Each structure stands twice: as C-alpha cells, then as structure tokens.
Amino acid sequence: MNRCSFCNRSADDVDTLVAGAGVYICNDCVALSADIIKSKPAGPKRTTPVWEGVDDDALLAHLPRIDAIRHQVDDDLRSWVGEARRRGMSWDRIGEALGMRRQSAWERFS
Numbered sequence: 001m002n003r004c005s006f007c008n009r010s011a012d013d014v015d016t017l018v019a020g021a022g023v024y025i026c027n028d029c030v031a032l033s034a035d036i037i038k039s040k041p042a043g044p045k046r047t048t049p050v051w052e053g054v055d056d057d058a059l060l061a062h063l064p065r066i067d068a069i070r071h072q073v074d075d076d077l078r079s080w081v082g083e084a085r086r087r088g089m090s091w092d093r094i095g096e097a098l099g100m101r102r103q104s105a106w107e108r109f110s
C-alpha cells in the first residue's frame with residue numbers, strides 16, 4: 001500500500017495520493033505545502049537542514065519514517081525496472097540509465 005512520503009498516511013486514509021518518482025504526496029500535504037509557500041517570507045532561500053530545532057525524540061521518531069519511504073522508493077524502482085524488462089529492454093540499457101554496469105543492474109533487480 002502506497003503511503004504519503006510526507007505524513008506517512010496510507011492511500012486509504014487520504015482523498016488523493018499523487019505519485020512522484022518513488023515518492024507520494026497526499027492532498028492534505030499539497031495544501032499544507034501551498035500554505036507554506038504562500039506565507040514564505042521574502043529573502044534568501046533557506047538551505048539549513050530540516051532537523052534544525054528538532055529535539056532528540058522527534059529526530060528518532062523520524063528515522064523509521066525515512067526508512068519506510070526508502071523501502072517504498074526501492075519498491076517503486078523495482079517495479080519500473082520490471083516494466084522495462086517486460087518491454088524487452090536489456091540489462092545494458094537499464095544499467096546505463098541507472099549509472100551502473102549491466103551486471104550490477106541484473107544483480108540488484110533480477
């Protein structure tokens with residue numbers, strides 16, 4: 001079951017789940033993001049890490065969410081590679097697209 005990569009709610013728990021490249025965002029997170037962008041103060045773009053101001057417990061609680069998203073991204077990549085194989089694409093082409101050797105692509109995805 002796909003989950004929102006931002007709030008971790010499942011597709012069943014949201015109205016809409018929009019797919020990206022291995023990640024998903026729900027309608028509520030899109031609305032929240034739009035509010036954040038609208039209320040963004042003028043000035044230089046922030047490049048500081050998101051963990052600035054996050055306490056230790058919140059930081060630890062965030063780790064399994066990132067790990068779950070990593071698995072979701074891996075599953076999505078695996079299914080796209082599966083579709084490439086179903087279409088008859090060679091391991092050479094798939095490996096080249098991923099910046100790896102044919103053998104590495106085959107070992108990882110076959």
Ligand SMILES: [Zn+2]
Binds near residue numbers: 008
């Ligand atoms: Zn969400």
